[in-house]
Amino acid sequence: MSSTLATTNIKPFIDEDFLLETPVACELYHDFAKSQPIIDYHNHLPPNDIAEDTKFGNITNVWLDGDHYKWRAMRTLGINEDLITGAAPAREKFRAWAKTVPYTMRNPLFHWTHLELRRYFGITRLLKPDSADEIYDETNAQLQQPAHSARGLLQQQNVELVCTTDDPTDDLRYHQQMAQSEAGLRMLPAFRPDKAILIEKATFNDYIQTLEKVADEKIDTLDNLMSVLEKRIQYFHENGCRLADHGLECVDPVEWTLAEARQAFKDKRAGKTLSPEACAKYRTAILTELGKLYHQQGWVWQLHLGALRNNSSRMLKQLGPDTGFDSMGDWKQAQGLSRLFDTLDRNDQLPKTILYNLNPADNEILATMAGNFNGGNVRGKMQYGSGWWFLDQKDGMEKQMNALSNLGLLSCFIGMLTDSRSFLSFPRHEYFRRTLCNLIGKDVHNGELPNDTKWLGKIVADICYHNAKNYFNF
Template sequence: MSFINDRFMIGNERGVKLYQDYAKDLPVIDYHCHLDAKEIFENQNAANISQLWLGGDHYKWRAMRANGIDEKFITGDASPEEKFAAWAETVESSFGNPLYHWTHLELNKYFSCDEPLGSHNWREIMEHCNRLLQQPDFAPRELIKRSNVEVICTTDSPLDSLRYHQLLRDDASFNVKVLPTFRPDDVFAEDALVFSAFITRLAEITQVDIASFNDFTAAMGNRIDYFHETGCRISDHGPVEIRYQAANEEDINRLFNRKRKGEALNPQETARLESAIFVMLARHYKQRKWAMQIHFGAIRNNNTRMYRALGVNTGFDSLTDQNHLAANLNRLLDAMAQADALPKTILYNLNASYNDVVATTIANFQSAEHGVKSPIQFGSGWWFNDTRRGMENQLNSLADQGLLMNFVGMLTDSRSLVSYTRHDYFRRILCNLIGGWVEKGEVPDNNDILSRMIVNICHDNARNYFDF
């Protein structure tokens, strides 16, 4: 039997049945990823498997460094063949790491290759994959369609023209929705010069003279409207910490103008201004019936020498801790709710020790006002929690403190066109968990409820929640 089969990752018969009958073939709604709309539009095949697999994949880069691979064979000028051989050698040491599973899920699904990759067969598998990559059905759009994807939400700066999203929208030959996501990272940049440059460019694009926080509010609303017209229905935010401090209008204007001029703020001042910006943006999102995503807890670029050499998103990030997360998170959501500015919200937690903090917080702000079940969501296991243990921890915390039936499910959070097997990975883990409950007698074997639960979490909840 092939290593990858319908029983892979599923240790009970009820789970296998749920996977085979309900989860396996459901379409994918990838509501958060880092794919490039330009790459999808231009639709050029990858030159080789090393480019497809290793280009920009900092998950693999971290593993290769841990395996003693020289940087030349990771991000350096080694040949594609040398880099692939180095990755194959690393795979042999990755038992227990999800990269082992993801590698073989992708080989199985896209390349019909069932052999475990290693140092003994890397060349044979590389040449097999490279031959296939030249075929038309390995172009980006074809890979997306073969992955049974309905919707892709990319991650985009508020200043982006969204040209390629618009071109894809108007291309009748490609029926997958590729929608932008509003990601205003520079608005929350601690570097005042980055913030100031963003405001200057925002003023130019919107033709709004930004001399006050109210002007800034209007200009951001202008860009949010522009994104909305291009199909955007989601925002995303990536703060290191959740901090909330209230401030009055005069204080907010004063802090905004200081930072607008490039003046550094102290941590307390930064927290007050960021809190006001968060509430302001949330109000815009709610008015347009968007969902707001908040990915918090990543401390980035920790290796200064490698950051200077390679830049951001190169594999030197970690999860972080935070004092008083529960109080800050509740206060932030409460401030939004008090201002009638709390939209549908998905909170993604990177430090698993805070899972129950997040799960109990979202329960404080559930309501029926948005017309969906569980409008405040505990997002799927993210980044360092994108593992079997991480996903199970998140699923169990949500089930303990909320309603797992209403969960909006998995996303790729990836830059790779072949990472859609992560949805399959998640579905197997979900079916194993729920099937295990049945076999242990913890829930009844009611197929109507169980099948609805699987279909809801894997597809229907996301479709109803985002209403693309």
């Protein structure tokens, strides 16, 4: 009897109440969260695909190419690299992924994979070796339809706006092309000047030479560099940009002067080897000066902190960066962030800020750091950002929201983003929204929050959409 009862109480896999454990959670999701448009304010989608409304040749092309989450899982299973990033035929690569999927249970990839098949293609079957060819053919047939072009895939998920990630040297022609189109979708750039900041990189001087060509100006001093970056910021602003983004290990906790930063730049341009201290002083100086420029423009800046990148030098040489060989780092974050923010805040030059951590040990550090610099009549000026990269799964998102709830105001949170290179990744917003509603619903169920679904529903809708729309002034 107990065995039969246990079986009848098992919920179906990914039903309409997936991840929702209480009646209140179901009500919050279905009545307040589900229908909200998506503002995806940080991703790595190729702007040309959106502007030109690309049609993808096959499911491997749009789903597996560039997805280092999937690549890491396939490598763990022992799949040959030729079937991951190599020259193997698209169908064979898809079969290799289908072989991997059943082994990803309890990894978020298992949920994401099947959510994506359902939401974009209406496929409810599990992906595994004996369904691989059928699903490959079925998805490929649908990809030839207008609803499955680059824009079509975004519009299927009710995406209102995407912010791509763009280097200061980018000409933004695809953003201009998109702005002139009549698509029911907006695409804005986000300014990512990391290559001008990471002076320790061997490619730094080559990058400065590229920036010189784009700006048609000589950059032989730090002041020249800042002048060029200011002009590029203005150019981005004229093309709709309202965000900057920085991917940093940490903010260096160093004292610095502009004279020291100028000397470091001069020495680097002369081909000299810089000390770690000189590099740190330069990075902190230019980051501070950029912060002032962002504040002047009314921009938001995002700081993505704590990634230990390109751990395998062998695979970096073979495949290049961003191919699935990064992990969490363990730098100290508090002191450097405090100094940076305080330096800017003293003269009311601190822009709106979103902080993301890759190491969950930093959750409470960043949540409390954000609270130090709120004010200025700006609602939620300092944001503790959503679970990022290795933390953008159910457990990571719950821990991020719990830290924010305990130490700040969850009600002011600007919600989820994909940080993705894939046009099929947008059900992650649904995954986040279900997790958010379940978190609040359990509190109501346990008597820890009042059963006021009208008010709680407003907070949910704000987190899913309205807070971001108001925060960025889109």
